[in-house]
Amino acid sequence: MSVLAGLTAALSSGSVEIIDLTTPLSSETPILNLPQPFANTVGLSVSPVSNFDDAGPAWAWNDVTVGEHAGTHLDAPVHWITGKDGKSVDQIEPHRLVGPIVVIDKTTEVSADPDFLLEPEHFEQWQSEHGLFPENCWVIFRTGWAARGADAAAFVNADDAGPHTPGVSAAGAKWLAGNASISGFGVETVGIDAGQAGGLDPMFPVHSFLLGADKYGVTSLRNVDRLPVTGATLVVAPLPIVGGTGSPSRVYALVEKHVVEKDAAEKA
Amino acid sequence: MSVLAGLTAALSSGSVEIIDLTTPLSSETPILNLPQPFANTVGLSVSPVSNFDDAGPAWAWNDVTVGEHAGTHLDAPVHWITGKDGKSVDQIEPHRLVGPIVVIDKTTEVSADPDFLLEPEHFEQWQSEHGLFPENCWVIFRTGWAARGADAAAFVNADDAGPHTPGVSAAGAKWLAGNASISGFGVETVGIDAGQAGGLDPMFPVHSFLLGADKYGVTSLRNVDRLPVTGATLVVAPLPIVGGTGSPSRVYALVEKHVVEKDAAEKA
């Protein structure tokens, strides 16, 4: 049987499941909120074109306004000054947007410290347990943060010092950017950098190092707790906005049931 | 080897390729243009938030305004009066959006007659040659129309009687809606109905029958000529706009190289 005939059969039988990692997109979807004097993007707003009325008796449709970086979205290299001569979102090759998922689970650490940062040693520790990161992989940082998604204040988790959300240290971001196997980095939080990353050196190191190295980010992922540590396949689907710095994206994971079960058995 | 390990290996070796079926999204992307008194949707417009300036010294980003039904997009059941109690775009289960592709190629017929309509006999003829439509399939109507995509006037192909673009007859649409295996219908043109479908009975029969039967449409597909007749897998990725009648979508096809070659050999 060919690979795709096998995939079709597995989808039909349910042995491969499609898990939606995308945050539903509405006016309530949490978005990034930078401090003054920086400008901020907008969340979703909807404007009806017709709604079974004189403007369209048999049909309803809407126009929408939304930030390229609202909700679950992809960061393209041209979003950051380090990648400004790189790819816009429409120029990223599809084969970089579909690949094996590596889950790094720091739910326990983040629950104790919302400012927790991934360091090179965490990636090295993961590889010593599970093997080298596979070619063209997406590293997904599991933090449990999506559980706060229904509560905008808890999701942003800000005090006088700004937002407190987990991320990656400057050394960790440099490590990820230097790993040739990695296509991208995915997070449950509102952005790919930590809430306090404006104070790191360089500031916003994940943006700075990854986007400057032709790697990509996806944010506001849900259902990450349903992924096995290895063995799932990510499909990142941004709109191909010509020249765009990013795009709201649909993100699916293909998960093989016996992989999930095997992983659960190993933990038990 | 598990199904997904096989897929990962095939993507790495290039034996499975990801073909982008999406029209790039810009202010030039052709959109539907209905006659008076009906309201029309908008194409993409982009508004900068910052561009490596005081509003964001290290980053560039934009807000965008776009129709739910602009460019390559999905039609959800609630778009049409026959489906108004059905699913909005965010409610469509991901497993209905990923499935085997069936290509019906009428490029020759459409080149002779731009108003060409698919009839039930065309679907039956296809099945007599290639077997029954597989479970959860997407029927893609190959017409060669995407070749007109760079020329807005040629793409719409209108005269005093309105647009002349290929589609499906009322009987054909009813046939598709009645086939339990079909998840959706994809076209190269600006909408899932023919240019002259306002004059059919019921008017806009693909919208009317398919969206009323919990089937979906995708439009403005490119690169359909790179698909084998059978054996490829479609991934339709609309944004999960809460309550949305549709969404601009990224659409990928997974194609197995030997399947394409086998198909070409059969034609030779």
Ligand SMILES: [Mn+2]
């Ligand atoms: Mn972003």
Ligand SMILES: [Mn+2]
């Ligand atoms: Mn539409």
